[in-house]
Every structure is written in structure tokens, then in C-alpha cells.
Amino acid sequence: MCDTFVALPEATATGGVLLAKNADTEINEAQHVFKMPRRQFAEGAQVRVTHMLIPQVRETYEYVIDKSFWLYGGEIGLNEHGVAVGNEAVFSTRPSDKDGVILIDLLRLILERARTRHEAVDLVAALLDRFGQGGNCELRGNSHFDGSFIVSDRDGAVVIETAGKDWAAREVTGLGSISNGYTIGSDWDRSSLPGSNGSRPDFGDLVEDREKTRCVGAAERQSMSHGFLEARRGRIDVRAMADLLRYTGEGDYDPMQGEFPVRICMHAAPYPHRLWQATGALIADVRGEDAMAWVTATSGPDVSIFKPVFFGVDLPDLGPMPTESYTPGAYWWRHEFLHRRAMADYRNLVPEIRADFEALEDDFFAAAEIVRRAGPGEKQAFVSDCWRRADEASAAWVAKLERRNYFVADSAYRAMWKTFNDAASFPLA
Secondary structure, eight states: OOEEEEEOGGGBSSSSEEEEEEEEEETTOOEEEEEEOOEEOOTTOEEEOSSSEEEOOSEEOOEEEEEETTOSSOSEEEETTSOEEEEEEEOBSSOOOSOOBOHHHHHHHHHHHOSSHHHHHHHHHHHHHHHOBOSOOOSSSOOOOEEEEEEEOSSOEEEEEEETTEEEEEEOOSEEEEOSSOOOSSOOSEESSOOBTTBOOOHHHHHBOHHHHHHTTHHHHHHHHHHHHHTTTTOBOHHHHHHHHTOOOSSOOOTTOOSSOOOSSOOOOSSTTOOEEEEEEEEEEEETTEEEEEEOOSSOGGGOOOEEEETTSOOOOOOSOOOSSOOTTOHHHHHHHHHHHHHHTHHHHHHHHHHHHHHHHHHHHHHHHHHTTSOHHHHHHHHHHHHHHHHHHHHHHHHHHHTSOOOOOSHHHHHHHHHHHHHTTOOOO
16 A cells, blocks of 8 residues: 655756655555666567567667566656656556556656657546556555555656556645545546546546555545645755655554554554565655656655655666565665564654654755756766665664664464564564
8 A cells, every 4th residue: 555745846956856655555565766877778679567478669768667576556746847756556446458558667658668648648548548457466465455546746746546447547746645535526627438428537437446445544545645646745855855755643653553554654563464565665856857757765754864866877786576475685684684673663763763764755855956066977976875874874883783682562462573574584573
């Protein structure tokens, strides 16, 4: 379960476009961040997406993406043209009778093939019309989701919601957020559904499975994220987006609270609808021709550090692609030694960790305002330095926590973590 939000020039402090998302996936569904360069392909080439082969295009664009290890597509990303995308699982009443492109594939294909948000709508419409939407989207199960998206570009954003082969799109005004429910009614700007006698069909009303939507807390999270942004309209910056990705609401919070996932910063708990957590996060910051991203490449935004990514500049070596089992050397799994220990004593540890990490981020965010206007050499040096400093800060906390007794006090919470640590052969003593 995920949340995506966007702030357009009239709502941001810089006059740019900011899009952000937490990738909420299963507990051991390791994420991997990578950059793909612009590539050329021969006429007639094909590409294997998650469940099928589809025709490849002659050229794909450079992009950065956060993706689950086992899927072709991804959760959130940004391309060289300033197109950013976050996707959400939504639940429709449309049957999934065959494999097609899935929402995760659609996100990566948008990054590879679209130069504007309008091209993204055209692309999604064409792919759904030709191949349909269907197939397993869940690592440990066999579940079908339809997809919704916010796609932003240099000057605007659009919400795209789908159900099987049908879709609707609505332009965003000022700011917007989506969760795991349909938000487009009869207010769409474009749709595959035909109108009748001047009236427009209500897209969400026609397709939504309301009970599934209720169980994933979509309305609560969408209201929470929209209210957070609305309260900061005109002042929204990268720090505000990072704070929202870490937001658990006002007042005291404990990860064990609540049967349903109603917090933006999602933590797993031993309830049927909460065996998911935030396993990665990305913020896209686009100002005209200047586009960059901030990524965690790790689980738990509240115990992670956002680090810079520029186009035309290499990422540091993040090790091998992780899997659902502990993968030595993989960046994502390395951070789990910190993340899972912090979850064992959330109320005491997380505020102190966040204080350290956010001070470091504030240095990064301030320095990036100058570096983003510099040449490739300075950007590369900045990226290397930020990632090194972030890794050192994380390693220092891992060393500190290794000296403590690792024990989860709540028996149900302890059993949940033991189950998943054992399943991953994760060596957490």
C-alpha cells in the first residue's frame, strides 16, 4: 500500500514541481535503486515486462527508479525530461482474466518512453487497449491490482486511474495526493469511457471495490497527505516532502497501533492488512530543465537518509540486486541491521536517529541548491560525498545498536519479526 503526492509551482517554495512517494511493499520485498542510461534498440525488438513480451521502442530515456527486485517495473522514478511518476494499487470490480501489463510495468514504461505528462496518458491508454492489465502483483501471493498514478512534468501533473482496460485522467491543480483508492469521479478530463447526452460517467463509482479500499485505509491516508500539503501551500520544499513521507500523524505513535494501515509512513504489524511497510522512498525535484531526485534506497523513511541523484552522474555502487533472502553486499539489506533494530524500540530510538539524520539531510538540501547548477564533476563529487557521509552515519548507528540487547517486547510483534527474519535468513542477533 502506498501514497503519492505532488506540489506544482504555485504551491512550492521554489516555483518548481515536487513529486514524492513511499514504496510500501511486503516486509522482505527488497527494493533496488538504479539509473538506466538512454538506450537505442533495433526495429522489431521486444522487451519482457513482468508477465509478457511487448514491442520495444527505438529509444528509451535515462531515468532513475526504485523497484522491487522481482518485477520489471518500479514504484517511483524520474526521467531526464523531468517526468516523475508514483503508482498506487487500486481495487476494481473488473475481472483479471489474463496476464497483461501491470501497474508496476506501466510506471517504468512511462519513465522510458514519455517526455511529458500528456504523452504518459497516451502511452497508458495505448498499452491498456492493446495488452490489457492483469497478472500477479504480489511477491508471496497471487493478487491482482489495478493501477493509479500521479505523473508530473516540468509544469504540471495528472492523475491517471485504471480498471482493466479502462482509464480516466484528471489534471492536478496546485497540489494533489493519491492513495489506494479511486479519486476520479465524473470530473475527468480524458477517459476511455464514453459520455452520453453530454453527461460523463463517474469513473470511480463504476469500477471501485469499496470493501477492499476500506480495508487498506486509503481514504484516511489520502486525507492525511492532502491536509499536510494544504497547510503548507506556497511553502512546500524538499524538506516538507521528506517530512510528509515520514508522517505518522499527530500525537504519540507506536508501530503496533491499529489494525488498518492509515499512516503515511507505513510500518508493518501483525495484522492481516498491515504486513506491508515503507521499503523505499524518492522525491523528484524538477525546476524547468533542471531535474534531480532524492532517494533513500532503504527501508523505513524515518530511519533513512535522503541522498542526491543527478542525471549524467553515476550513482555509487549499491552492490548486487537484493532478493527476498538476505543478500550480503546489497545496500538495502545492509540498512536492515539498523531498521529492524530501531523498530524493536521505536519510541525511544527513532526520535534520536531522526535528529541525527535530518541534520545531515539539511546540509545536503542546502548545498544542493548551489551544486545543482554546477557541472558534472562537481555534481559527481557532491553525490559521492553525500552518500559516503550518509553511510558513515548509518554505520555509526548500527554499531551503537549492536551493543544493545535486541529484544521486541510485544509478543505478537516479536513473532512477526522472527517469522520474516527467519524467512530471509537474516542474521540479526
